[in-house]
Amino acid sequence: MQNPAYPPQPGFPPQPGFPPQQFPPSAGCHPAQFNPGQFPPANYTIPYKTNIFGGLFPSKVIVIRGAAGAHHPKRFHINLRFGGEIAFHFNPRFDENTIVRNSHLNNSWGKEERQMPSGGMCFAPGHSFVIEIVCEHQHFRVNVNGNHVCNYNHRVPHFQQIDTLEIEGMLCCNMFKFRSFLKALLLF
Numbered sequence: 001m002q003n004p005a006y007p008p009q010p011g012f013p014p015q016p017g018f019p020p021q022q023f024p025p026s027a028g029c030h031p032a033q034f035n036p037g038q039f040p041p042a043n044y045t046i047p048y049k050t051n052i053f054g055g056l057f058p059s060k061v062i063v064i065r066g067a068a069g070a071h072h073p074k075r076f077h078i079n080l081r082f083g084g085e086i087a088f089h090f091n092p093r094f095d096e097n098t099i100v101r102n103s104h105l106n107n108s109w110g111k112e113e114r115q116m117p118s119g120g121m122c123f124a125p126g127h128s129f130v131i132e133i134v135c136e137h138q139h140f141r142v143n144v145n146g147n148h149v150c151n152y153n154h155r156v157p158h159f160q161q162i163d164t165l166e167i168e169g170m171l172c173c174n175m176f177k178f179r180s181f182l183k184a185l186l187l188f
Contacts, residue, residue, distance in 0.1 A: 044176075047168040052178060055160040056080070062133040062165060063177050068094070069170035070126035076169025078131070080140075080162045087156040088140055090133070092123045099123075103155040110155060117149045135159060 052062075064078065077091040086104035093100060098121070101113040122144040123129060134141040139151040156162065167173055 044167075044173045046171060046173060047166065048173060048176075049164060049166045050176075052080075052163050052165055055082075056135040056162045057160055058135055058137045059180050060135045061179050062131075063175075063179065064131045064133075064167065064173060065128070065175040066171050066173040067128045068092070068123050068125050069172070073125050073170035076167070076171040078133070079164075079166040079168075080133070081164040081166055082156070082161045085156070087154075087159065087162045088133075088152055090131075090142060090152075092121075094121075094123070094125065097121055099149065101150060101152045105155065113150070113152065115150065117147070119147070122147065122149055 054060075062080075068076065072094075074095045075091060075093040077089060079086045079090075080088040085106075086102075089100070089102045089104065091100040091102070092098075098114050098116060103110045130145055132143040134143070136151075139153045141151050142149045165176070167176075
């Protein structure tokens, strides 16, 4: 069910007799930044919020493709939520040159984690990225552009209840998907 607080998202290809859906790009995002054929043509309106059907479980992967805003972005965040709680807050901050991870439970933020990967900040203004958030038994594993960035230990004992993905801030998002890593392994 679409949250009325968020604008409708492109979800269906144009049908004969109906005009194609057109959405203005998010501020600071230019589709020309992506190589032709590299990404699907969708450009989701930010803030974006969607359900994670079936919740999270070990081997479930969330993949987000997009680009950081081109004109002096300060930050963006990805939240994995349930009810009014945030189980995992992933927050690249350009203005602080760090990536903050945290949880907001029982009306309170927990202790921030700010350790940077050995290669430094893995996001750059105007550059495209692919984020993979892999749910594992003890933690979320985050990869950016194929490189491991961090692990975030679960602070919610029943991570299966996490049922909402939320993306906000100074970025463009042109694709997201959910997949099961285990299912992908069984296909090969």
